[in-house]
Amino acid sequence: MRTALVIGTGLIGTSAALALASRGVRVHLADHDPEQARTAAALGAGTDTEPAGTVDLAVVAVPPAHVAATLAGAMRRGAARGYIDVASVKGGPRRDLEALGLDAAALASYIGTHPMSGREKSGPLAATADLFEGRPWVLTPGRDTDTEVLNLALELIAFCRAVPVVMDADAHDRAVALVSHMPHLVSNLVAARLEHAEESAVRLCGQGIRDVTRIAASEPAMWIDILSANPGPVADLLSDVAADLDETVRALRALQSADEDKRLGGAGGIQEVLRRGNAGQTRVPGKHGAAPTSYESVIVLIDDQPGQLARIFADAGRAGVNIEDVRIEHATGQQAGLVQLMVVPQSVPVLTAALRERGWAIRQ
Structure with a gap:
């Protein structure tokens, strides 16, 4: 890869551009907000001028709702030999591209990807060249994806020092609903309890509440875009969480009862919730993605x-x-x-x- 076009100079796009530029790739930057592209260029992510001809790889880093239209526009003007997007959902953009009537050759030049990395802050000023280092970067090739495009995507991932993971697009969307989108909403629901809490209570906040609510500091507008692109799997998971919450509330109410049998049943219900939580937590990968180690x-x-x-x-x-x-x-x-x-x-x-x-x- 010698040249690249990054369309969308927010956190992810600018971070990828910084990593490419540091490896000697000539990066062209484009954004619907020219000032944001100029900011990214000033940070050393590339140049905000249009490429003179076809680049090797176009990286589309725009909100999920705009991915398909942005890709289609770049493909129709022959902007690159290969195209990827970095949106956090993958099934929708591919189907949207097909619905736009692009031919087989255009679809073969595209592969959906998703770097599993980010920050609570957004915009080019939050970007860093090492944002993706050691993090999974999902690729969702279709049956007709051109090998050259897959290789270009793998080269980008190598430049960003990320770890490539190949998945089916819909399986990816269900997975990120579980490990990213649903937890984000749950974090916000917990943090929302603090909005009107008494100051004397908030001053008692310790590391536990900080851990649970950390990701609730993320930009709401960005998350509306993400959740709008993957509502079904997230709603299914939240429905399961809601059922567990109902059972937990009933167990806690039973602990208040004067009836000893009800109290015992309530204690058993809470114990089961905690046991399931322990069992799930042990499945979170440990250091370097290996099995978790007890420290x-x-x-x-x-x-x-x-x-x-x-x-x-x-x-x-x-x-x-x-x-x-x-x-x-x-x-x-x-x-x-x-x-x-x-x-x-x-x-x-x-x-x-x-x-x-x-x-x-x-x-x-």
């Missing part, structure tokens, strides 16, 4: 000052301990916080002793 935490009290985390990591390195994950919970009203250093169980005593020796305050 234990060493909790360290730190001051909110520059260099504290670097010191802890350096001290852990000197002790020969690999930090598998890290979480920070900031203290309310204090310039301090608790850092949870996640390590394999056998490393806990080694790390604890090493950090205490170097003056760190360990919390149990």
Whole structure:
């Protein structure tokens, strides 16, 4: 790949353009908002001028509702040898393209893709060249997809240092409804409980509520586009969640009962919900996509000052301990916080002793 055209210079399009440009590809940028394309160009993502001729690959990074029309326009003017989109749904754009009456050759030059990466922020200023590094990038080739186009898409994914995953388009849409779209709505539903909550309650927020509501900070307009393109699978999943919530409410009400048998039944219902949650959580892939590993935490009290985390990591390195994950919970009203250093169980005593020796305050 020597040349590319990125249509849509938001977070995903600009991040892909930055990755391509860093690998020596001449990238042309286009957007319905010329100022956004100029911003992406100023960041080093390419040039906001039109290509002189046909480019190797066109990357369509526009909202799902506009993917098919944008692809069709680019195909009809012969913008590229191959075309991909990066929308978060895949079945609809392919069917929409067919409905627009494009010929077999045009359809063969297209492959739907979806990089499984993003941020709560949007726009070119939020983009980074390493946004996709180590993340799955789904490809949904059709029966007639041209091999050259598939190879161009794989080359793009390699430049972005992502991991290619091949799926059927409709299977992809059901999968992202489960692991992305439905959780996003549930996160928003939980966060919505905080909107009019008493300030004294909100001040008690800890890491648990922060984890659950983090993705609720995403741009609503973008998510309306996403959910409008995949409403059926998301609604089916939310219906299942609603049924589980109804059962959980009944179990909790039973725990309030004066009848001991009802209380026992309610406790059993809650226990089953928690058991199913534990079982599902263990299926979430662990480090590097491998089976999840059980880690234990060493909790360290730190001051909110520059260099504290670097010191802890350096001290852990000197002790020969690999930090598998890290979480920070900031203290309310204090310039301090608790850092949870996640390590394999056998490393806990080694790390604890090493950090205490170097003056760190360990919390149990």
